[in-house]
Amino acid sequence: MLKIGLTGGIGSGKSEVSRLLVECGAVLVDADRVAREVVAPGTPGLAAIVDAFGAEVLAADGSLDRPRLGSIVFADPDKRAVLNAIVHPLVGARSRELEAAAPEDAVVVHDVPLLAENGLESLYDVVIVVDVAPETQLDRLVRLRGMTEADARARMAAQATREKRREIADIVIDNDVPLEELRRRVREVWAELSERASAP
Structure with a gap:
């Protein structure tokens, strides 16, 4: 591989x-797509983001309001670091699972x-x-x-x-x-x- x-x-x-x-x-492993998957409604990832940033980062349907969260974290490197510490390990683990499922060659x-x-x-x-x-x-x-x-x-x-x-x-x-x-x-x-x- x-x-x-x-x-x-x-x-x-x-x-x-x-x-x-x-x-x-x-075989594509798309980090953006995986990042959306690990913070979908009902995931531990989304719960951790709400704990860190408050319920105002949720859309009316309970999903992550990405533009709202983006406007918070892009303006503040410390908040961006908090978000990355939540999301990156989850994305890494899921990406490794997807990679492991690919053919050997x-x-x-x-x-x-x-x-x-x-x-x-x-x-x-x-x-x-x-x-x-x-x-x-x-x-x-x-x-x-x-x-x-x-x-x-x-x-x-x-x-x-x-x-x-x-x-x-x-x-x-x-x-x-x-x-x-x-x-x-x-x-x-x-x-x-x-x-x-x-x-x-």
């Missing part, structure tokens, strides 16, 4: 790259938004960074996700710098390109990963 850590800044198009890798045959891609921030690069055989210019990130967050420019800049500032991400990369995928070009590059990377996965 080859373990890949896939990361990139917010708005870099990491989800598109992970989708293309799955099309090639990768699989290329398992872990889509991990905060890989660089949390110093997780040593957990993977290969780290892939999806890279775009900060102007591209800002444009995508405002235009495609409807964030205000101030909000988008705050989210970007809360993440590792572009340089820090590139430093830990074994492979960089430039996503300041048209989709067809991106698809071609991902196929190239896939060929390299498949070769490594099947090497004795």
Whole structure:
């Protein structure tokens, strides 16, 4: 099994790259999806968040109000650390379960938004960074996700710098390109990963 850590800044198009890798045959473990699963209604994860932040982080239906929680933790590094201490161990345990269920010869891609921030690069055989210019990130967050420019800049500032991400990369995928070009590059990377996965 080859373990890949896939990361990139917010708005870099990491989800598109992970989708293309799955099309090639990768097994995807999506940290964001797992993070939602471990704080679903009725989970110990959600109970711990409510203990730490109060019932105002719940939506009317009893689920986690992610934008509300986001506005609290992105403004305060200490609160963000409290949240991470609750969620990260749960995400780690669930991700390991999903990975263990993959075939032995699989290329398992872990889509991990905060890989660089949390110093997780040593957990993977290969780290892939999806890279775009900060102007591209800002444009995508405002235009495609409807964030205000101030909000988008705050989210970007809360993440590792572009340089820090590139430093830990074994492979960089430039996503300041048209989709067809991106698809071609991902196929190239896939060929390299498949070769490594099947090497004795």
